[in-house]
Amino acid sequence: MIVGSSRPSAATELPEPDRSAEEARRAADQVLSDPVFDRPAPGLLARARDWFFDRIDELLQTILGSGGGGVVGWVVVGVLVVAAVLLAVRLTRGVQREPGAVVATPGGPARPATDWLAEAARLESAGDWRGGLRCRHRALVASLAARGLVDEVPGRTTGEYRVEVARRAPAVAPDFDGATSLFELAWYGGRPTGADDAGRFADLSERVLVGSGRS
Numbered sequence: 001m002i003v004g005s006s007r008p009s010a011a012t013e014l015p016e017p018d019r020s021a022e023e024a025r026r027a028a029d030q031v032l033s034d035p036v037f038d039r040p041a042p043g044l045l046a047r048a049r050d051w052f053f054d055r056i057d058e059l060l061q062t063i064l065g066s067g068g069g070g071v072v073g074w075v076v077v078g079v080l081v082v083a084a085v086l087l088a089v090r091l092t093r094g095v096q097r098e099p100g101a102v103v104a105t106p107g108g109p110a111r112p113a114t115d116w117l118a119e120a121a122r123l124e125s126a127g128d129w130r131g132g133l134r135c136r137h138r139a140l141v142a143s144l145a146a147r148g149l150v151d152e153v154p155g156r157t158t159g160e161y162r163v164e165v166a167r168r169a170p171a172v173a174p175d176f177d178g179a180t181s182l183f184e185l186a187w188y189g190g191r192p193t194g195a196d197d198a199g200r201f202a203d204l205s206e207r208v209l210v211g212s213g214r215s
Contacts, residue, residue, distance in 0.1 A: 113142040129193045130186050137183040140205045172211040179204035
């Protein structure tokens with residue numbers, strides 16, 4: 001009769017978590033860092049999102065502050081993070097439009113490219129080259145949307161815009177990719193940027209608009 005076993009339990013075989021609760025929270029917050037959430041007056045969806053993440057934060061503090069985190073606690077943390085990401089995707093996707101139409105977003109109609117370029121000039125004159133590059137990218141997307149080359153949808157990623165440009169205007173796809181990479185390195189990658197990058201982006205943007213062959 002076997003009275004015991006030297007085989008370790010499933011719980012002891014699980015690896016130690018390599019991410020803290022704060023890192024998990026930052027990962028979920030990064031999903032919501034898209035400019036679509038930059039609204040002066042949060043709407044109903046934004047308030048619901050904030051309420052949801054406040055509850056997640058309270059649960060995380062309860063689980064990790066009770067001293068009983070362990071495997072079960074980290075499983076719960078993982079489920080909460082996945083739920084947060086799914087909610088963020090749900091809140092920012094599903095809006096479609098016909099090419100050339102104006103998108104109605106919670107903050108009002110889509111801004112024209114001229115507005116974004118004016119904002120870029122204002123930020124750059126104040127020394128905010130990173131913010132200026134973001135506005136220049138938004139201006140390029142708005143211009144392409146006005147020409148029916150992309151669908152300017154809240155929450156759409158830069159990769160999705162690349163796919164659309166490559167499909168609808170393949171001749172300018174390399175220049176659009178180059179301009180987008182400049183924006184990503186500065187905005188998401190944190191690379192220092194300045195007047196040189198702004199000038200380079202402006203050149204690439206002009207080549208994209210000229211090469212697209214639409215007015």
